[in-house]
Amino acid sequence: MSQVLILGAGFVSGPLVSYLSRKNYSLTVASHLIHEAEAVADKYTDVTPILLDVADRDALMAQVKRHDLVVSFVPFAYHEYVAEACLEAAKHLVTASYETEQMRTFHDEALAKNICIVNEIGLDPGIDHLSAMQVFDDIIEAGSELDSFVSWCGGIPAPSANNNPLGYKFSWSPKSVLLALLNDAKYINNGKSQVIPEEQLLLNTEQVQFSDSLTLEGYPNRDST
Template identity: 35%
Template sequence: MKSILLFGAGKSATCLIDYLLANAPRQKWHITVVDNDLMLIKSKIGKSYYATPAAIDINDEPVRQSLIQEADLVISLLPPALHIVIARDCLKFSRNLLTASYIDPEIRKLEKEIEKAGLLFMYEMGLDPGIDHMSAMKLIHSIEKKGGQIYSFKSYCGGLISPESNDNPWCYKISWNSRNIVLAGTSGATYREKGKVKEIEYQQLFDQSKTVQVPGLGKLAYYPNRDSLNYVDIYALSNIPTFMRATLRYTEFTEGWNALVKLGLTDDTKKQQTNNMPYFKWASQHIKVNKELTNEENIAQFLGVSSKSKLIRQLKYLGILNGELINLGEQTNAGVLQHVLDVRLKMEPSDKDMIVMLHEIEFERRHMGTKLHSYMIVQGEDNLRTAMAKTVGLPLGIMAKLVLSGQVELKGLHIPVMPEIYNPVLRELEEHDIRFEESFE
């Protein structure tokens, strides 16, 4: 019986664990799920004969390495900074590794060693990054095979709340790691538009009124995602005038988040003592408070809006304009904000989330210009089996099956942009109602 070792039992792991357990009898594999929270692991694996919980401290090297030595395949859903720890162990003990996280400079340093060892380390095998790469490359290869010349590529993806569960002024609820939400965009963004490289600083990133039309949903806001140009060579589109990858949100979210950025509440660089600190004092730390004005009026004046505006209603909803004490010990602003989001924007048991992905590709074929729209909308079932958990977890599960059944001969450090990976993965995702619709202009 083959052994799969999964690190991480959090929000994104639920549907991956379901998939691995459902396939275990036929595939003849056993899953060991590692987390520091035993009850969390047990809540995900139930009493399955095919799964074993392992509640460990990830920094306990002997225990961690003994688990990796016993595995045939390792999957990591740990926070991104910890993947390198697992990767080094996998390299040491010759184990293949799958993860949904971005390739980073640390793992790049091991690229030659991974290839020399004959191992497969497949990164960016989730949703975004993951399904975005696979679906985009399938479209790109299809267009080019038919003689099309691509001159504009735009790809958008967002984890949103489903319309029936959209009941707060932020039009957002937490369906994945809240720390990643708080820190999203902090490195700014780079992309190419009409032949010019655009660089946007974090402070201006959410100050964009840019929207895109999604069939069945109407207009959604977007902001450019990280350094899009990292992918132009990988997609073999290095010379096209327009290339951008972006994140989708409802417009209310980007407007509200822009205010949090202006207030300095997403900063993760300096810690301060929050015990006995009122939320309003924290929220107003970068502004000159006029004691003759209300808390709402002070913040509104700084942001240049009315104290009765939607923006102030959003901040009041988070509970950060009152005198309640924070009492979280030493925290960065980002740490306090993460706590606020976890409390105020949490998904209730009956809530459903939604994943939206859209590719817009413009190309010329036989001297005729064409615009291709390819979009995917996935609905979650509840606050556990979310659309986010499905779209992050299932590609990893399918990839695990391909590797362990010997259907993948690929070696080295990769992301899923090749036909031998994206064709079978996208085909099986359709069996789980994760599919794209296409239209042309």
């Protein structure tokens, strides 16, 4: 049975644990707050909660070596430490965060050790990339040409749960949601690269009408080029 180490026990970890537990994997959920790991693991018989500080190099290495795959849901600043441990132990790594310049420097070593380090496997980035490529492939297979493409991504709470001033439910770190607003946005419009400075992001919102009864507010996000 494959051994999977999930680092982090926040909002995103629960659905992954639920899915993998049905696929006959042996799972370990690690958190620096043991009660959070226990809350995720207690629903299952094949999930083990442990206390782990990923900044503790020796403790992290010990756990990485025991598993076949590491899924990192810790804050993005720690992914590089996790990647270094996975490289040393020759273990695969998946994260849901944007790929950084430092993570790119691990590429050649990962190839040499025949391991995968895969980033941006979440909703945004992740599912949005995959769904976009599916649209592109369908257009090409139909013999058509793509003139333009705009992708909007976000989470919509059920009306019964839409009970706060933001009209938003956090399915991941609230802090990270807000920190995402501290990045410039880049995209291509009519063949030209456009850059929106971070301080102007919320001044460049757009009303996006999805149906007669659903209109949402969108803003440019990160590097879409």
